[in-house]
Amino acid sequence: MDQLIEFASNNFLLAGIWLALVIMLIYSYISGLISPVKEVSVHEMTLLINREDAVVLDTRSANDFKAGHITGARQIKAEELREKNFSKLEKYQDTPIIVVCAMGNSARSVAAAMTKNGFSKVNVLKGGMNAWTQAGLPVAK
Helix, strand or coil: CHHHHHHHHHCHHHHHHHHHHHHHHHHHHHHHHHCCCEEECHHHHHHHHHHHCCEEEECCCHHHHHHCEECCCEECCHHHHHHCCCHHHHHHCCCCEEEECCCCCCHHHHHHHHHHCCCCCEEEECCHHHHHHHCCCCEEC
16 A cells, blocks of 8 residues: 555656546446436347337438448438437337447437437447447348
């Protein structure tokens, strides 16, 4: 313990960076637990689609969508995302919605905006479209 304190006092910058990383790690873990938007795995997603008729919302560009998308997925345009215009999806407010992007990172902000606009069952595909294709699941072109 004395060595740790001595190291921290001699290397203030490194100790500060380490402390910041630990705080960021704890924050990301806790925010994931209390967030209304949940991440679902590929398996959980297929169960939601088959059992509860979940709607798949693809947020990738039109070219990426045309190159290959999850069967039955609906694409939302970039303009609608920027304006947070989800009027086309209002009839699905109480239906499970799974937001998909390329890697699962940008979909979280879209899902959070949808939750703020009254959608009650919004999920994000963990790993995004990459996880779907790596699992060998069907892709429509």
